[in-house]
Structures are given as structure tokens and as C-alpha cells.
Amino acid sequence: MGVLTAKNPDYDSAVRDSFSRQPFMETVGADLTHLEPGICEISLAKEPGLTQQHGFFHGGLVAAIADSAAGYAAFSLYPANSTVLTVDYNVKFLQPAQGFQITARAEVIKPGKTLFVCKADVYAEEAGDKTHCLTGLFTMMCLLGKQDKANLGREKAST
Amino acid sequence: MGVLTAKNPDYDSAVRDSFSRQPFMETVGADLTHLEPGICEISLAKEPGLTQQHGFFHGGLVAAIADSAAGYAAFSLYPANSTVLTVDYNVKFLQPAQGFQITARAEVIKPGKTLFVCKADVYAEEAGDKTHCLTGLFTMMCLLGKQDKANLGREKAST
Amino acid sequence: MGVLTAKNPDYDSAVRDSFSRQPFMETVGADLTHLEPGICEISLAKEPGLTQQHGFFHGGLVAAIADSAAGYAAFSLYPANSTVLTVDYNVKFLQPAQGFQITARAEVIKPGKTLFVCKADVYAEEAGDKTHCLTGLFTMMCLLGKQDKANLGREKAST
Amino acid sequence: MGVLTAKNPDYDSAVRDSFSRQPFMETVGADLTHLEPGICEISLAKEPGLTQQHGFFHGGLVAAIADSAAGYAAFSLYPANSTVLTVDYNVKFLQPAQGFQITARAEVIKPGKTLFVCKADVYAEEAGDKTHCLTGLFTMMCLLGKQDKANLGREKAST
Numbered sequence: 001m002g003v004l005t006a007k008n009p010d011y012d013s014a015v016r017d018s019f020s021r022q023p024f025m026e027t028v029g030a031d032l033t034h035l036e037p038g039i040c041e042i043s044l045a046k047e048p049g050l051t052q053q054h055g056f057f058h059g060g061l062v063a064a065i066a067d068s069a070a071g072y073a074a075f076s077l078y079p080a081n082s083t084v085l086t087v088d089y090n091v092k093f094l095q096p097a098q099g100f101q102i103t104a105r106a107e108v109i110k111p112g113k114t115l116f117v118c119k120a121d122v123y124a125e126e127a128g129d130k131t132h133c134l135t136g137l138f139t140m141m142c143l144l145g146k147q148d149k150a151n152l153g154r155e156k157a158s159t
Numbered sequence: 160m161g162v163l164t165a166k167n168p169d170y171d172s173a174v175r176d177s178f179s180r181q182p183f184m185e186t187v188g189a190d191l192t193h194l195e196p197g198i199c200e201i202s203l204a205k206e207p208g209l210t211q212q213h214g215f216f217h218g219g220l221v222a223a224i225a226d227s228a229a230g231y232a233a234f235s236l237y238p239a240n241s242t243v244l245t246v247d248y249n250v251k252f253l254q255p256a257q258g259f260q261i262t263a264r265a266e267v268i269k270p271g272k273t274l275f276v277c278k279a280d281v282y283a284e285e286a287g288d289k290t291h292c293l294t295g296l297f298t299m300m301c302l303l304g305k306q307d308k309a310n311l312g313r314e315k316a317s318t
Numbered sequence: 319m320g321v322l323t324a325k326n327p328d329y330d331s332a333v334r335d336s337f338s339r340q341p342f343m344e345t346v347g348a349d350l351t352h353l354e355p356g357i358c359e360i361s362l363a364k365e366p367g368l369t370q371q372h373g374f375f376h377g378g379l380v381a382a383i384a385d386s387a388a389g390y391a392a393f394s395l396y397p398a399n400s401t402v403l404t405v406d407y408n409v410k411f412l413q414p415a416q417g418f419q420i421t422a423r424a425e426v427i428k429p430g431k432t433l434f435v436c437k438a439d440v441y442a443e444e445a446g447d448k449t450h451c452l453t454g455l456f457t458m459m460c461l462l463g464k465q466d467k468a469n470l471g472r473e474k475a476s477t
Numbered sequence: 478m479g480v481l482t483a484k485n486p487d488y489d490s491a492v493r494d495s496f497s498r499q500p501f502m503e504t505v506g507a508d509l510t511h512l513e514p515g516i517c518e519i520s521l522a523k524e525p526g527l528t529q530q531h532g533f534f535h536g537g538l539v540a541a542i543a544d545s546a547a548g549y550a551a552f553s554l555y556p557a558n559s560t561v562l563t564v565d566y567n568v569k570f571l572q573p574a575q576g577f578q579i580t581a582r583a584e585v586i587k588p589g590k591t592l593f594v595c596k597a598d599v600y601a602e603e604a605g606d607k608t609h610c611l612t613g614l615f616t617m618m619c620l621l622g623k624q625d626k627a628n629l630g631r632e633k634a635s636t
């Protein structure tokens with residue numbers, strides 16, 4: 001895979017702005033910790049409220065963080081005036097997400113006109129160890145001419 | 160598919176007890192609304208903190224709810240003294256999860272000795288309409304001789 | 319899911335014509351045994367050359383038949399002057415495909431403008447028994463303005 | 478990922494022997510072209526009978542070759558007296574498989590006791606170009622105490 005280039009010169013602020021408008025990412029305390037064209041990393045610190053019955057990060061949440069990272073890896077390559085939609089993902093849980101923090105790293109494998117295929121891996125960190133918790137493949141859609149900011153849904157939801 | 164039977168006569172309390180020990184499910188406000196052997200439903204009411212940038216339920220969360228429902232559909236068929244682990248899931252997003260509530264309904268398609276294949280569908284409700292948001296396939300593992308209650312991870316996490 | 323309607327009044331001949339131009343389907347001896355808008359069935363009789371090391375139908379072939387059925391279930395809903403492309407599939411192997419014949423039944427779960435989500439199940443028949451071998455989810459793309467007949471690739475391949 | 482080690486000192490002949498007993502791989506003309514512990518490559522030359530309606534390699538066959546490569550990548554790490562079973566796979570089609578030959582390269586991402594997670598990529602070669610056609614994730618099961626050679630199914634099938 002060659003180096004990917006961004007079509008939107010303002011991709012960095014477009015991605016960070018969109019991420020900041022995702023209330024669920026704020027609820028769980030996720031941070032966008034790295035971004036370059038076609039690559040995105042999101043980190044999440046352990047909180048008791050984010051765990052499952054054995055005290056690990058909840059698997060569905062681990063996958064959700066990977067999905068967000070994959071979505072923004074794709075979105076970083078989109079032209080201006082577009083938005084991103086997850087079409088599909090497949091995640092494989094490799095080991096329990098045990099540690100004080102998880103980080104999802106996503107990369108675009110194949111950029112297209114409409115569909116972008118990404119992979120993402122999640123690692124958990126604990127006492128100097130890094131555990132590979134999840135690997136997954138994601139298909140993202142590029143919706144042209146749709147403002148990522150539109151937020152019509154949120155207005156609706158507040159009525 | 161014939162009717163599935165539970166090996167654990169106390170499957171109902173085993174499932175509900177495990178669900179109640181998932182802090183993340185409590186954080187997001189999920190309710191286990193229906194349970195029978197091999198079938199589980201989980202509902203989630205809309206809160207502003209559960210949405211993405213367009214005001215819909217966050218897709219990763221929708222998938223996480225489906226994963227939990229699939230896990231408990233499988234767990235309801237497990238023998239006593241076992242626990243459930245998600246091996247893999249594939250989710251397809253059919254429509255935005257727009258509405259005041261989502262409900263995931265999961266069913267075991269194929270029970271095995273070690274692996275249980277489940278499907279789950281998520282529907283969003285709004286103003287009398289029911290929208291099919293997500294469909295997915297899940298592989299669950301049955302870990303025999305492991306207490307679902309053990310919570311070693313949580314103890315570890317608190318040190 | 320309501321009843322699906324075909325946009326192309328000649329969907330039946332469009333699908334059967336496309337199927338007949340798939341040399342690989344002929345190589346393995348697959349038959350398109352049922353078609354209605356959004357639903358397609360393909361059957362395959364056991365031949366020694368189609369098996370794996372334990373004498374069952376080769377799993378990759380079972381999945382390939384399911385993929386073809388899903389593709390034509392979607393294609394049956396496409397407008398004229400379009401072609402179908404598989405974007406992605408996820409298949410779960412439930413039991414060995416043991417028997418004299420397998421049949422894949424695919425249905426469109428969610429028709430879209432560009433993307434069509436389908437499910438498919440494969441059953442093996444032996445001595446009056448029907449075994450559920452595979453279940454899967456498929457995403458198909460509708461390419462408008464591309465002749466399914468074009469065959470540019472085959473011309474290229476023959477030079 | 479560290480370097481993977483084979484538990485079976487005869488892994489090379491165990492894999493090649495199993496591959497040679499897959500009639501379907503012979504039917505399509507697939508060759509096992511590279512093997513080391515946890516890594517397997519399978520190549521397939523273009524024949525008119527292996528194509529779809531546009532003259533490319535049939536997508537389902539491309540995925541089947543990837544599945545075989547993944548299965549043998551996993552099997553190379555299994556102890557003696559075991560056999561391999563595909564549990565699940567998810568494949569994403571990146572570009573048409575256009576060219577005179579395809580090669581699937583599979584690697585074990587996470588070896589386990591029972592389940593092995595693999596990834597596989599398929600490349601098509603044409604006129605010096607290499608095209609990335611498919612990427613996928615696979616879950617393989619290790620069945621201990623089952624002879625890969627047993628062939629009970631084939632005997633059954635011939636009665």
C-alpha cells in the first residue's frame with residue numbers, strides 16, 4: 001500500500017470537529033490521539049463503568065472504539081462536504097481487554113470512490129505490557145454532499 | 160430450528176445475575192427485557208450521551224447491545240458453572256438508529272458443545288414506526304468450569 | 319420485511335442469462351433452481367471433485383454457492399442496465415456439508431440504492447435429512463450503467 | 478507478533494499431505510506454493526472454467542483459496558493427530574481478480590488452544606502488476622484426536 005493522500009486540505013480539523021460532536025465518545029471518555037491521512041488512533045482510559053462482568057473493558061465498547069477509529073481513518077481521506085457512514089464490520093476478539101487503557105489503531109486498506117475498506121486493531125496496556133485484544137475489518141461509505149455537521153437527527157431528538 | 164432447551168434449570172437467574180454485573184450495560188441504561196432458552200432481548204432508551212454526530216444512537220453502541228443480547232441468548236443454553244465469551248461478530252448497519260428506543264433481539268441459530276452461533280437484529284422505535292437498524296451474526300464460546308461471577312479482572316483493575 | 323418488487327420487468331431472464339455466463343458455476347455443476355424478486359436458490363450435486371479431505375463438500379465452495387445465490391437475489395431487484403458486485407461476506411459454518419446435494423437459499427434483507435444486504439443459508443440433503451451447513455450475511459453493490467454482459471475482462475483474458 | 482513455532486515436527490508433510498487429499502483444490506488447479514509455521518500461500522492459475530460473467534476469477538473461488546490458505550496456516554501450528562475446521566470467515570473484495578494468476582497469503586494472527594484467528598490477502602498478477610483483490614479474517618478450530626486422514630465422510634459418500 002502506498003502512502004495515502006487527503007483530498008480535503010482541512011482533513012485534520014474536519015475529523016477532530018466531527019469527533020468532538022459525538023456525545024457517546026465523550027460519555028465514555030475516548031480521545032482521538034493520532035491522525036494522519038488514512039490512519040486514526042483513539043484511546044480510552046479504564047473506568048469502572050466501562051467494564052463487563054469480569055472487570056475487563058466491555059467487548060462491545062472495544063469494538064465501538066475500533067469502529068470510530070476506522071470511520072475517522074476513512075473520513076480523513078474524504079473530500080470536503082461529505083460525511084461517513086459505517087456499512088459493516090467484522091471483529092474478532094483475541095484476548096480480554098485487560099488494562100488501564102485501550103488504544104484502537106485503524107488504517108484504510110483500500111480507498112474507493114464510495115466505499116473504503118479499513119482494518120483496525122485494539123491493544124490494551126497494563127504494567128508495560130501491550131495485549132492485542134481485537135482485530136477487525138470495516139467498510140465505510142462516503143456520502144458526498146451531506147454535511148457531517150447537519151445534526152438534523154439531534155434536533156429531531158430534542159423535540 | 161426446533162425449540163431449544165436450557166441445560167441449567169436456573170438459566171433465568173444465571174443470565175439476569177450476569178447481566179446485572181456488567182457495569183457498562185448499567186452506564187448506558189440497557190434493560191434485559193425478554194429471556195427464554197436461546198432467545199434474549201435487550202432495550203435501550205435514547206439519551207443525548209449515547210448518540211453520534213447526527214443525533215442517532217451511536218452505531219458501535221447499537222452493535223454492542225446486539226452483542227450482549229447474543230451473548231445472553233447463548234448463555235441461557237449453557238450448563239451451570241460456565242461463562243460466555245464473544246469470539247467474533249459481523250454487523251451490518253441497515254438504517255440509522257433513529258428513535259426514542261432501540262431493542263436488540265438475539266437467537267441461537269446453532270448450539271454446539273463449545274461454540275454457539277447466534278443472530279441478532281436491532282430495531283429502533285419512533286412514533287409508532289419500527290426501523291430495522293442492524294443485523295448481525297455472532298459466535299459465542301462456552302467456557303466450562305469458569306465462574307461467571309469470578310470477577311478476578313475487576314479486583315485486579317482496582318489495585 | 320414486506321414483499322420486494324422488481325424494477326426490471328425482465329429480471330428473470332436478466333438473472334438467468336447472467337448466471338449462464340458464469341463459467342465457474344458451470345464447472346462445478348450449479349443450477350439456479352428458484353428465483354423470485356429478492357430471493358434466489360442455487361443447488362449443487364455432489365461430485366468427488368468438489369470435496370475436501372473428509373469427503374464433504376469443500377467449505378469454500380459451499381460459501382461460493384451462497385455468495386452466488388445472494389448476488390442473484392440482489393440482482394433480481396436491480397434496474398435494467400446494471401450489474402452486481404460482491405462487496406463483502408461473512409459466513410459461519412454450522413455443520414459439515416455432508417450429503418448428495420446442497421442448496422443455498424438467499425434473500426435480500428435490505429434493498430438500497432447502491433448497497434443491498436442479503437442473508438443466505440445452505441442446507442445439505444442426505445437420505446431424507448436436511449442439515450443446516452452455513453449461514454451468512456452478504457453486501458452487494460449495484461453498478462448502474464454497467465452492462466452485466468460486457469465481458470471486457472474475458473476478452474482481455476483471452477488475448 | 479513474535480515468530481510462531483510448530484508443535485508438530487512433521488508439520489510440513491502433514492499440511493502437504495492434507496492439501497493433496499482435497500479433491501476440490503485439484504479440480505481448480507490450486508498449488509500450495511509456500512509454507513512455514515503459521516504462514517501458507519496457495520496459488521491458482523487462470524482457466525476459463527474458473528471465471529465469472531466478466532471474465533475475472535470468480536469471487537467465491539478467490540475467497541475459497543484464501544480460506545484454504547488460512548486453514549493450512551493454522552494447521553501448520555497444530556499438534557500431531559488433529560485436524561482443522563473453518564468456523565467462520567469474513568472477506569472483503571477490494572478489486573476484481575483480473576490476471577493470469579492469483580496468490581493467497583495467510584498468516585495466523587492469534588494462535589489459541591482451540592481457536593486460531595488468521596488473516597489472508599489475495600493478490601492477482603497481470604503483466605508485472607500485482608493487484609490486491611481480497612482481504613479477510615478467518616477463525617479456525619483445532620480438533621484434537623481426530624485424524625485429518627480419517628475420510629469417514631468420503632467412505633460414507635461413496636456408499
